[in-house]
Amino acid sequence: MWKSLKKYWFIFWKFRAIRFMMLLEYRGNFWFWAFVSLMWTVFNFFFFDLIIGARNELAGWNKTEMYVLISTFTMLDAFTWSFFYHNMRDYIASIFNGQLTITLTRPINSQFLLSVQNNSYTNVVRFFVGLGILIVTLRNGQIPLTLAGVIGFALFFFISLLFVYTLWFIVATCSFWVDRLDNINELVPSTRRVWQVPKEVFTGFASTFFSVLLPLSLIASLPSEILLGRASFQWLAYYAVFTAVLFWLAHLFFTFSIRKYSGVAN
Amino acid sequence: MRRYFALIQLWFIKALEYRAELVVWAILTLLNTVILLAIWISVFRGQTSVNGYQVGQIMQYFLLVTVINGVTASHFEGWRSQEVREGKIDHYLTKPISYPLQVLLADIGNRLFYLTLILPITFLVYYVFSLSFNLGTVAFTPLVIAQFIFLLGVGYLIEFSCAMIAVLLSFWFEGAEGLEHFKWITISLFSGFMIPLEFMPGWLRSAVDILPLKYMYAIPIQVIQQRVTLRITDFMYIFFFLAVIFFFQRWLWQKATAKYTSSG
Amino acid sequence: MSEAPIISIQNLKKYFKVYRKKPGLLGSIQSLWSREYEEVKAVDDVSFEIYPGEIVGFIGQNGAGKTTTLKVLSGLLYPTSGEVSVLGFNPWDRKPDFQRQFALVMGQKNQLWWDLPAMESFLLNKAIYEVPDAEFDKTLDKLVELLDVKDIINVQVRKLSLGQRMKCELIAALLHSPKVLFLDEPTIGLDVVMQKVLRDFIKAYNQEFKATIILTSHYMGDVKELCKRAIVIDHGQKIFDGDLQDIIDQFARNKILSLIMNDKINQKQLEKYGQLKEFEYPKATLLVPRAKAAKIAGQLLTDFSVADVNIEEPTIDAIIRELFLSQKKVH
Structure with missing residues (x-):
């Protein structure tokens, strides 16, 4: 077990190193895309600034709280683009072009290999911009920080990443079941609008849907609520359990879908 | 003319083959609209009017944004630029129709299919929301319809030209498709796509007033809501702007073919 | 071979379903609600062992x-049916x-x-x-x-x-x-x-x-x-x-006779000895039945003035083609 963990840990970082070497190959590209990602971050803050500007609050969250939420979202989003997007894109492409065969013949957990092979570093800047704004907002808003709050935030930040990853992995795995679907990889990131608003924005059925059935609205809301000291235990517990179950289902679905995999050529 | 229709039809069939993808786009577009509406509803919670808008009007505004976006927005920069970079456009160049025109016809074919999907869904959403909110009446007089359709065409040409320019620039630059991000941000900011003019800070509003991008979203919606009518100066400005981007595009295309054929 | 096989396949079958689209716009629209699938037998009852x-x-x-x-x-x-073992594993x-x-x-x-x-x-x-x-x-x-x-x-x-x-x-x-x-x-x-x-x-x-x-x-x-x-x-x-x-x-029914002639001869004259594949004076290539190859070669040497004669096996590609053709006739 320990040896196996060590192997996976080593391979995970080996991939990061490989990607870093590639980055050094294409430096120009890196700066360009880092700039584009930064531009979107600024644009996003500006967009919400305008909306909040109308009433100085949104669904019961004041401007400071909204900034905590949006910076949390920004940090999560940085992971979305640097990690999940690339791996899932490659995963889907490998299903359609048959390259998956190589992954499947390796003596290593295929799901692991498919999920960690790729990453880009262009959104690292974005992550730190988000973190910077979060710290400044907390300080300027005089929001008291506790150790438990920070640890809880980190934990639920991780759970949110796991939730996004799992959801994305399930969606990507659906590629086994369709002839071809080029934009399937855009599905999860396209729901980002839901993540970046307080869960209270949704009412009625939308609220049930986005908070309970498919808790996209909890992704950034819950970690932010922990920092702001307004999180409720029930929601946290529900979200954590939901994510764990979803993770397990994703694994089952993957194993099941591999059976369907027929390769492109025969 | 017949060959143009043949090309449009070909791409329509192609789109039909990839219908699953278009359905996904349609759902995502719709999802984003619904979420945007939810956000605006929460902005209006406990308030009847904000910045002169009532909740129904703001919803009408963003539903119209979705319709206009469905008709006008271009998304072909990415794969077309890739084709250019990988030198896969030879078969287009050997045809007796210029490459930009082929791209245009292909895009129209694609779009026609997409519209058959997105329009009914949008109208359905419009209807569903109109049951709970007063979306305001829309008077479809011939004059209003004519102006609206004209502006849709203008919006489409602007979008198409910007995308085409990005594709043409990829004859020289590696990351040219990245320009689409600049296109989206610029259009979002200065066209009324992101937010109605009344919600903009002063400096942004002045910029929007000066720039021609307002004819893509803000003005057509105002035309439908019968808050403005196009004047002769508007037409002059529009034609001047379209002419400028058209000639720029043509110039780029000439330079691009020269470069492509010389580098082999 | 007394050793156990390292690879063993028994009655392996693998079938796929493929979708057939009718041409044209109408076909595309039709495929929206009804699609015709066809079963392709990619592997159909194959068995072998490898040591x-x-x-x-x-x-x-x-x-x-x-x-x-x-x-x-x-x-x-995953096979549709059959048993497969490689290195003792499934x-x-x-x-x-x-x-x-x-x-x-x-x-x-x-x-x-x-x-x-x-x-x-x-x-x-x-x-x-x-x-x-x-x-x-x-x-x-x-x-x-x-x-x-x-x-x-x-x-x-x-x-x-x-x-x-x-x-x-x-x-x-x-x-x-x-x-x-x-x-x-x-x-x-x-x-x-x-x-x-x-x-x-x-x-x-x-x-x-x-x-x-x-x-x-x-x-x-x-x-x-x-x-x-x-x-x-x-x-x-x-x-x-x-x-x-x-x-x-089994499948090379013919052999190839390559000739280099001394005298000018008529194409027709050669055709009665076998299937003339190439004729460009002074070179000629004949396909002749395997069993009669030596005899025909001898016949040619007596009937004409021949500078050189060569009896060759056909290329393996040609033999395999022959094999496939014989299969097609069976099908």
């Missing part, structure tokens, strides 16, 4: 079921212990990182296959020497020629010293010289590492030079399994 150390040529036309069989053997495809279980002992090399797919030197991919595979340092160094040295690629393993893959890349692909696939090797069109797209280099390598690898190899190839040269045994598959069914020489004996 340790064998190199077996897997021959068949495009779509015959070669790659499908290899994929089943690699655990990539490939479908995809157990790491099994995966560490075989390699699948597909000429049309690559595993090397395009933008980095091949060495990086080797190191990654070392980690994935858990190859100990000393063994890795030893195997790498040996493979690098056999393939003569010392100078290129630290050059970015995208800067390598196709042949060099294929050599590195092979090294990447063999670093964990697999006991069983599935080679799917390893020489595809390579020039004649490089094909020869790779063949020599495969032969050497088989001898050096005692590996069992299944090879599919379009190039009969590959099969002829490497494999004593061949399995021919057509429309998913095995139509021949045995010594390559047996195929020649």
Whole structure:
């Protein structure tokens, strides 16, 4: 077990190193895309600034709280683009072009290999911009920080990443079941609008849907609520359990879908 | 003319083959609209009017944004630029129709299919929301319809030209498709796509007033809501702007073919 | 062969469903609600056994079921029915212990990182296959020497020629010293010289590492030079399994008589001796029935003034074509 963990840990970082070497190959590209990602971050803050500007609050969250939420979202989003997007894109492409065969013949957990092979570093800047704004907002808003709050935030930040990853992995795995679907990889990131608003924005059925059935609205809301000291235990517990179950289902679905995999050529 | 229709039809069939993808786009577009509406509803919670808008009007505004976006927005920069970079456009160049025109016809074919999907869904959403909110009446007089359709065409040409320019620039630059991000941000900011003019800070509003991008979203919606009518100066400005981007595009295309054929 | 087979397939079947679209706009619209599916029998009741150390040529036309069989053997495809055992494992279980002992090399797919030197991919595979340092160094040295690629393993893959890349692909696939090797069109797209280099390598690898190899190839040269045994598959069914020489004996109905004439003769005069394939004075090529070849040659020598005569076996490609044609007639 320990040896196996060590192997996976080593391979995970080996991939990061490989990607870093590639980055050094294409430096120009890196700066360009880092700039584009930064531009979107600024644009996003500006967009919400305008909306909040109308009433100085949104669904019961004041401007400071909204900034905590949006910076949390920004940090999560940085992971979305640097990690999940690339791996899932490659995963889907490998299903359609048959390259998956190589992954499947390796003596290593295929799901692991498919999920960690790729990453880009262009959104690292974005992550730190988000973190910077979060710290400044907390300080300027005089929001008291506790150790438990920070640890809880980190934990639920991780759970949110796991939730996004799992959801994305399930969606990507659906590629086994369709002839071809080029934009399937855009599905999860396209729901980002839901993540970046307080869960209270949704009412009625939308609220049930986005908070309970498919808790996209909890992704950034819950970690932010922990920092702001307004999180409720029930929601946290529900979200954590939901994510764990979803993770397990994703694994089952993957194993099941591999059976369907027929390769492109025969 | 017949060959143009043949090309449009070909791409329509192609789109039909990839219908699953278009359905996904349609759902995502719709999802984003619904979420945007939810956000605006929460902005209006406990308030009847904000910045002169009532909740129904703001919803009408963003539903119209979705319709206009469905008709006008271009998304072909990415794969077309890739084709250019990988030198896969030879078969287009050997045809007796210029490459930009082929791209245009292909895009129209694609779009026609997409519209058959997105329009009914949008109208359905419009209807569903109109049951709970007063979306305001829309008077479809011939004059209003004519102006609206004209502006849709203008919006489409602007979008198409910007995308085409990005594709043409990829004859020289590696990351040219990245320009689409600049296109989206610029259009979002200065066209009324992101937010109605009344919600903009002063400096942004002045910029929007000066720039021609307002004819893509803000003005057509105002035309439908019968808050403005196009004047002769508007037409002059529009034609001047379209002419400028058209000639720029043509110039780029000439330079691009020269470069492509010389580098082999 | 008293040893137990290392690969065993019994009554293997693998069927796929494919969708047929009718042409035109109408067909596209129609396919929205009704789609016609057709069942393709990629592999249809195939059985064979392969023993340790064998190199077996897997021959068949495009779509015959070669790659499908290899994929089943690699655990990539779940068979529709039948029993499969490789190295004592059921490939479908995809157990790491099994995966560490075989390699699948597909000429049309690559595993090397395009933008980095091949060495990086080797190191990654070392980690994935858990190859100990000393063994890795030893195997790498040996493979690098056999393939003569010392100078290129630290050059970015995208800067390598196709042949060099294929050599590195092979090294990447063999670093964990697999006991069983599935080679799917390893020489595809390579020039004649490089094909020869790779063949020599495969032969050497088989001898050096005692590996069992299944090879599919379009190039009969590959099969002829490497494999004593061949399995021919057509429309998913095995139509021949045995010594390559047996195929020649069974299906080469004709021999080729190459003549160089001294005197000018009429094309018609030659046609009565056999099927005239080529005639360009003074050269002529005749196809004659195998059994009568020697007799006809003698006849020709007495009837005409012949400068040179040669009796040859037809090329293996021609024989296989013959074999497929005979199958078609059966179908």
